[in-house]
Amino acid sequence: MIDPDLLSTMRQEMRRGSVVLLCLLALRQPDYGYALLKSLESSGLTTDANTLYPLLRRLERQGLLTSEWVTDDPRPRKYYRTSEMGSEVAALLLDDWAAMTRSLDHFHRGETT
Amino acid sequence: MIDPDLLSTMRQEMRRGSVVLLCLLALRQPDYGYALLKSLESSGLTTDANTLYPLLRRLERQGLLTSEWVTDDPRPRKYYRTSEMGSEVAALLLDDWAAMTRSLDHFHRGETT
Numbered sequence: 001m002i003d004p005d006l007l008s009t010m011r012q013e014m015r016r017g018s019v020v021l022l023c024l025l026a027l028r029q030p031d032y033g034y035a036l037l038k039s040l041e042s043s044g045l046t047t048d049a050n051t052l053y054p055l056l057r058r059l060e061r062q063g064l065l066t067s068e069w070v071t072d073d074p075r076p077r078k079y080y081r082t083s084e085m086g087s088e089v090a091a092l093l094l095d096d097w098a099a100m101t102r103s104l105d106h107f108h109r110g111e112t113t
Numbered sequence: 114m115i116d117p118d119l120l121s122t123m124r125q126e127m128r129r130g131s132v133v134l135l136c137l138l139a140l141r142q143p144d145y146g147y148a149l150l151k152s153l154e155s156s157g158l159t160t161d162a163n164t165l166y167p168l169l170r171r172l173e174r175q176g177l178l179t180s181e182w183v184t185d186d187p188r189p190r191k192y193y194r195t196s197e198m199g200s201e202v203a204a205l206l207l208d209d210w211a212a213m214t215r216s217l218d219h220f221h222r223g224e225t226t
Contacts, residue, residue, distance in 0.1 A: 002205075004196055006175055008197070010130065010202065010206065011205070013133070014130025014133070014134065014206060014209060014210070014213075015126070015209065015213065016130065017126040017130065018216075020123060020127070021125070021217065022213075022216055022217060022220055025217065025223065026220045026223070043216040043220065044213075044215050045212065055216060062116075069208070085114055085115055088114070088115055089115060089123065092115075092119065092120065092124070093123065093124065094130065094195045094217070094221065096124055096213075097127070097217060099157045100127075100128065100131045100135075101162065101214060102157050103131075103137065103153065103156040103157050103158040104131070104134065104155075104210060107135055107138035107139045108158065110139070110141070110142065113158045
């Protein structure tokens with residue numbers, strides 16, 4: 001009954017903004033793309049490399065992440081870390097998230113009362 | 114220090130998907146656009162008519178809302194109501210929201226431990 005394409009688009013739309021916030025929070029501990037992907041997955045958020053990797057590059061361009069190549073391992077890896085500005089942005093987005101959660105709770109409760 | 118345009122874009126991006134969910138939840142009680150706008154505002158979510166009204170029309174086109182003109186009052190008003198399909202979509206998006214909130218909590222706690 002529900003158009004699967006429509007539903008998929010709506011879910012992606014809702015997820016897109018929050019993935020940014022998740023990355024900014026997670027990368028206060030420096031990590032490389034694939035490890036972050038796995039870490040997001042194990043926290044319950046499914047995303048994919050084709051979404052995440054360009055996002056990390058974009059956040060770096062915007063100054064919200066910094067990056068550093070680590071070449072100690074056989075395979076060099078680019079580690080990302082949340083910048084000071086990234087932390088400030090994350091704090092503001094968290095406030096927004098909390099406000100949206102309160103709104104959602106308000107209207108969700110409306111159903112049962 | 115934070116580029117205000119960048120921050121504004123990120124906040125809008127994060128808000129966009131959740132406004133859909135809020136509308137679907139709120140309109141289980143039929144309401145007209147302006148009243149919904151005020152109701153969203155009083156729940157803590159600031160949006161504007163130029164965002165909300167086209168969204169309501171889009172959700173109606175997608176079959177997630179139905180509408181009915183009420184002409185009892187001096188000024189005819191179009192009342193929107195969440196359709197059965199809209200309620201099903203809202204339930205799925207609420208699950209997603211809960212999962213994202215758990216992920217956010219996970220990484221947010223990461224800061225302080």
